Amino acid sequence: MIRTPLRPLARILPARDKGENTTAIERENLRLRHEEMQDQSRQRAESRLLVLGLCFVMAYGVVAARMGLMAVSEPHEPVAAASSSVIAAQRADIVDRNGNLLATNFETHSLYAQPPHMIDPIRAARELADIFPDLEYDKLLRDFTGKRKFLWIKRTLSPEQKQAVFDIGDPGLLFGPREMRLYPNGRLAAHVLGGASFGQEGVSAAEVIGVAGVERQFNGYLTDPDNAGRPLTLSLDLTIQAASEEVLAGGMRLLNAKGATSILMDAHTGEVISVVSLPDFDPNDRPRDLVEGDASDSPLFNRALQGVYELGSTFKIFASAQALELGLVHPDTIVDANGPMRVGGHLIGEFRNKNYGELSVSDVIVRSSNRGTGRLALEIGVTRQKAFLEALGFFDPLPLEVAEARMSHPLLPKRWTDLSTVTISYGHGISTTPMHLAAGYAAIANGGHYVSPTILKQDGPQYGPRVMSERTAAQSRAMLRRVVSDPKGTASFGEVEGYAVAGKTGSADKPKRTGGYYEDKVIATFATLFPVHDPKYVLVVTMDEPSDNSGEKPRRTAGWTAVPVAAEMIRRIAPLLGLRPQVEPAELAGISLIAN
Amino acid sequence: MTEMVYGAVPEHAGEPILPKWWRTVDKWSISCVLILFGIGLLLGFAASPPLAERNGFGPFHYVQRQAFFGGVALVAMIITSMMSPVLVRRLAVIGFLVAFVGIALLPVFGTDFGKGAVRWYSLGFASLQPSEFLKPGFIVVAAWMLAASHQIGGPPGTAWSFGLCILIAGMLAFQPDFGQASLILFAWGVMYFVAGAPLTLIMAIAGAVIAAGTVAYSHSEHFARRIDGFLNPEVDPTTQIGYATDAIREGGLFGVGVGEGQVKWSLPDAHTDFIIAVAAEEYGLILVLVIVTLYSGIVARSMLRLMRERDVFTRLAGTGLACMFGVQALINMGVAVRLLPAKGMTLPFVSYGGSSLIAAGIGIGMLLAFTRVRPQGEIADILRGRH
Numbered sequence: 012m013i014r015t016p017l018r019p020l021a022r023i024l025p026a027r028d029k030g031e032n033t034t035a036i037e038r039e040n041l042r043l044r045h046e047e048m049q050d051q052s053r054q055r056a057e058s059r060l061l062v063l064g065l066c067f068v069m070a071y072g073v074v075a076a077r078m079g080l081m082a083v084s085e086p087h088e089p090v091a092a093a094s095s096s097v098i099a100a101q102r103a104d105i106v107d108r109n110g111n112l113l114a115t116n117f118e119t120h121s122l123y124a125q126p127p128h129m130i131d132p133i134r135a136a137r138e139l140a141d142i143f144p145d146l147e148y149d150k151l152l153r154d155f156t157g158k159r160k161f162l163w164i165k166r167t168l169s170p171e172q173k174q175a176v177f178d179i180g181d182p183g184l185l186f187g188p189r190e191m192r193l194y195p196n197g198r199l200a201a202h203v204l205g206g207a208s209f210g211q212e213g214v215s216a217a218e219v220i221g222v223a224g225v226e227r228q229f230n231g232y233l234t235d236p237d238n239a240g241r242p243l244t245l246s247l248d249l250t251i252q253a254a255s256e257e258v259l260a261g262g263m264r265l266l267n268a269k270g271a272t273s274i275l276m277d278a279h280t281g282e283v284i285s286v287v288s289l290p291d292f293d294p295n296d297r298p299r300d301l302v303e304g305d306a307s308d309s310p311l312f313n314r315a316l317q318g319v320y321e322l323g324s325t326f327k328i329f330a331s332a333q334a335l336e337l338g339l340v341h342p343d344t345i346v347d348a349n350g351p352m353r354v355g356g357h358l359i360g361e362f363r364n365k366n367y368g369e370l371s372v373s374d375v376i377v378r379s380s381n382r383g384t385g386r387l388a389l390e391i392g393v394t395r396q397k398a399f400l401e402a403l404g405f406f407d408p409l410p411l412e413v414a415e416a417r418m419s420h421p422l423l424p425k426r427w428t429d430l431s432t433v434t435i436s437y438g439h440g441i442s443t444t445p446m447h448l449a450a451g452y453a454a455i456a457n458g459g460h461y462v463s464p465t466i467l468k469q470d471g472p473q474y475g476p477r478v479m480s481e482r483t484a485a486q487s488r489a490m491l492r493r494v495v496s497d498p499k500g501t502a503s504f505g506e507v508e509g510y511a512v513a514g515k516t517g518s519a520d521k522p523k524r525t526g527g528y529y530e531d532k533v534i535a536t537f538a539t540l541f542p543v544h545d546p547k548y549v550l551v552v553t554m555d556e557p558s559d560n561s562g563e564k565p566r567r568t569a570g571w572t573a574v575p576v577a578a579e580m581i582r583r584i585a586p587l588l589g590l591r592p593q594v595e596p597a598e599l600a601g602i603s604l605i606a607n
Numbered sequence: 608m609t610e611m612v613y614g615a616v617p618e619h620a621g622e623p624i625l626p627k628w629w630r631t632v633d634k635w636s637i638s639c640v641l642i643l644f645g646i647g648l649l650l651g652f653a654a655s656p657p658l659a660e661r662n663g664f665g666p667f668h669y670v671q672r673q674a675f676f677g678g679v680a681l682v683a684m685i686i687t688s689m690m691s692p693v694l695v696r697r698l699a700v701i702g703f704l705v706a707f708v709g710i711a712l713l714p715v716f717g718t719d720f721g722k723g724a725v726r727w728y729s730l731g732f733a734s735l736q737p738s739e740f741l742k743p744g745f746i747v748v749a750a751w752m753l754a755a756s757h758q759i760g761g762p763p764g765t766a767w768s769f770g771l772c773i774l775i776a777g778m779l780a781f782q783p784d785f786g787q788a789s790l791i792l793f794a795w796g797v798m799y800f801v802a803g804a805p806l807t808l809i810m811a812i813a814g815a816v817i818a819a820g821t822v823a824y825s826h827s828e829h830f831a832r833r834i835d836g837f838l839n840p841e842v843d844p845t846t847q848i849g850y851a852t853d854a855i856r857e858g859g860l861f862g863v864g865v866g867e868g869q870v871k872w873s874l875p876d877a878h879t880d881f882i883i884a885v886a887a888e889e890y891g892l893i894l895v896l897v898i899v900t901l902y903s904g905i906v907a908r909s910m911l912r913l914m915r916e917r918d919v920f921t922r923l924a925g926t927g928l929a930c931m932f933g934v935q936a937l938i939n940m941g942v943a944v945r946l947l948p949a950k951g952m953t954l955p956f957v958s959y960g961g962s963s964l965i966a967a968g969i970g971i972g973m974l975l976a977f978t979r980v981r982p983q984g985e986i987a988d989i990l991r992g993r994h
Contacts, residue, residue: 041759049917052757052803056922057914059801063926064910067933071903074937075896077944081855082892 102219103233104242108468111249114204117193120173120186122165126155129183142175167191189217194294200252202288202313206297227414244468246282254583255285262576263289266557272314273552274449278456279472281465288314316415319422319442323517325538326438327384328487331372333399334387336483342373348383355430359385376490377500381437388436396432402478403451405443410463419444438517449551452538456546459484488513492543505574507581509592514539516569532556537573552577613982628689631979636908639901640971644677647957654871654878654885669959676961680968687972692921695976696747703744709737710778724782738787739966743973746794750924753802757919786950797930798923850874851884851943862891878959880951883943906933912978925977928970
């Protein structure tokens with residue numbers, strides 16, 4: 012390898028010796044070297060440029076080829092084709108515990124208009140007004156001939172209506188696929204199901220959202236595409252729900268009540284088998300919320316979950332149960348129920364100013380003595396009473412999975428004095444929902460465990476923490492049985508042959524909005540459990556302002572109103588629940604065994 | 608003697624400018640550019656009436672503007688292409704400095720036209736995007752620096768130009784305009800490659816990019832979703848890409864006919880970023896292939912001519928300009944056919960847009976100036992036994 016020297020010293024040195032300027036020689040050398048380098052770099056760049064150029068040509072070739080492939084592929088219809096498959100079965104069904112359909116989806120169409128595309132807006136408006144009586148011709152015409160480019164006319168159409176609109180034949184009237192929520196059983200279990208309406212609406216689909224009840228509570232579950240094939244299974248039993256509703260509606264009509272509610276609950280699992288609130292509504296055509304007046308007057312009002320009432324003497328059993336549990340008394344311990352009884356400056360009276368004298372604890376319940384339970388409550392004291400009622404769930408909103416249950420805050424006294432303790436022991440001064448009461452009675456029925464009410468089907472007993480002993484629960488049940496079976500008991504109309512009903516009545520005067528109580532308006536409640544020897548179910552029937560006018564004077568107490576309705580209900584539903592009647596063998600009187 | 612050594616065509620100092628220009632300039636590339644511009648006007652007639660209607664102008668308002676700006680751009684192109692490389696370099700450096708200051712002042716005086724990125728100066732009658740003018744200027748400056756580093760005793764031009772490149776890319780990314788930033792990086796990379804980047808470095812960078820992409824894909828959910836969505840053959844028909852895809856399919860081989868296309872009514876960017884979709888729908892694959900051929904023709908011709916170029920600066924600057932031009936067209940069309948993720952990039956000379964048109968004219972003018980026939984010592988090569 013020949014190395015070229017960087018500087019041409021062979022020329023520079025002699026030139027320097029001669030005293031010449033060497034710059035020209037250096038420049039010449041530099042120029043030659045640059046030229047050499049340029050040559051080299053051009054050679055290298057030549058190949059690299061070639062590579063670069065080829066890359067570009069190839070890339071352009073790929074773009075052209077891709078374009079060609081796309082150009083020869085078949086164009087497909089945009090948008091509309093895909094949408095109908097997306098909308099189908101977007102919301103899961105709701106079924107009862109036996110798989111009967113409670114809520115499902117129904118494919119229908121919405122109607123909208125694009126006035127710029129209309130051929131004959133006047134005729135379209137006239138014919139639409141003929142088809143839909145609720146549409147006004149003038150308004151339609153104004154919309155169709157004005158500046159609007161788009162408007163909804165109907166959210167959902169029946170097939171007949173759709174055909175009729177189709178027959179108008181105007182290209183400016185268009186249909187959008189819709190899936191609407193359908194409740195095939197109409198009013199049945201309306202308050203539990205709630206209802207659904209359209210959320211965001213588009214031309215090709217609309218979102219269905221639950222607005223109340225389980226539809227709202229489980230909106231996320233129902234709309235989750237993962238659950239599309241899996242319905243939501245409720246604890247309700249459609250047959251029993253229907254029977255309860257029928258009996259309760261009959262009772263309400265006979266007794267001139269303003270409203271009524273009944274709850275049937277499995278005492279071991281907490282499952283709500285039926286829950287009725289009257290008056291009710293059709294969730295397929297959900298009425299609007301009241302904008303003025305009392306919300307409880309609306310048929311949307313769910314008395315079982317939203318109706319916070321003073322439930323009266325039905326609470327007495329909790330006082331006696333706690334007294335038994337604490338060992339303060341036996342069922343036979345004599346309690347002084349003599350008047351006058353004065354607590355915190357207030358007189359404690361009895362129903363119709365009776366005076367029962369001295370009673371056993373058992374009789375306090377049977378005769379429903381306010382003074383008797385008041386004495387027991389004073390023995391128990393404020394702190395222990397509060398703890399017991401809290402353990403029974405009376406202080407918190409219902410844990411039930413229905414949207415309205417979240418608002419069921421019980422009303423409690425601001426200052427819990429001795430007087431509060433006494434009045435609360437017979438169910439005044441504390442307001443809870445009938446569902447709260449059912450959960451409390453379930454603890455007595457199942458042997459002392461709190462169970463939280465649920466609207467979802469359960470697999471087996473769901474016992475919560477123990478609130479009283481097995482023995483206390485059994486003693487309380489025996490007392491409740493006597494309320495029904497004893498001729499002096501307040502619920503003697505509640506006897507249902509073969510089903511050993513036990514329960515407690517409660518008739519509480521309705522509080523006035525302005526303060527104080529009405530004298531002629533009561534909330535009548537009957538809380539029962541049956542069959543008493545092995546209680547499986549708790550039933551609470553509450554009637555709002557009932558009045559039995561068949562006698563000389565109107566009778567409003569629970570014994571005359573809620574109790575017969577509850578008895579009739581048990582008579583109807585107990586066989587449906589699969590309970591066998593316990594028939595005592597009748598005496599073989601009148602049959603002669605003597606052969607003649 | 609000199610003429611015998613350096614051969615080629617004898618250059619007389621007195622040769623008239625125009626004949627000399629016509630003799631030395633790349634007539635093929637000029638033809639391609641003129642045809643492209645004509646296609647652009649033709650497509651403008653199809654694509655811009657919906658926009659004009661939306662903005663309340665006459666139907667061919669934007670075509671008229673395009674023709675005006677196109678005329679200015681063509682004049683600028685021809686004037687630029689008549690200059691000598693040294694003059695081009697001097698003017699480009701000045702232009703670069705002005706555009707650089709313009710970009711630097713964008714956050715203060717610029718406007719975003721409600722599009723979320725501050726890229727424009729509003730001049731009242733038109734808007735100006737300085738980054739369009741910065742690109743050719745930057746390429747010339749960077750080429751000058753890279754060439755200087757090839758001189759004996761020259762400055763460390765490679766490092767300087769790289770620093771400048773990073774600075775400008777950062778400023779563009781700050782606007783944010785990642786498309787232009789990546790174009791700047793790409794142009795510098797190409798020039799560095801031609802200037803003689805070591806092969807090991809190129810391999811290492813390629814490896815690093817692949818590794819980083821793999822890591823990002825497997826670790827960043829956002830990135831993975833973008834890529835998956837891009838690779839997914841099902842395209843949402845309501846997106847711009849979806850409309851463009853449908854338009855290309857509708858067009859088929861010969862198009863649906865002049866003025867019959869529908870995509871221009873649904874695509875907001877039909878006259879700029881997705882003009883190729885309009886072309887494909889109305890004139891079919893034929894016109895698209897013509898357009899592709901024109902672009903690749905310009906790039907390939909420039910490369911071929913630059914292969915003979917002896918001067919380092921001229922070669923590098925020409926390469927940078929040609930590649931920038933070519934890759935911009937490539938990205939625009941690649942997006943329309945879903946080979947590349949969506950990126951707002953205009954189709955040079957075809958898309959509507961005043962500053963992009965004039966900047967493209969100046970850029971191509973420079974390229975033409977660099978690719979003019981000059982004595983390159985071919986005889987000396989032949990004498991030395993090379994070709």
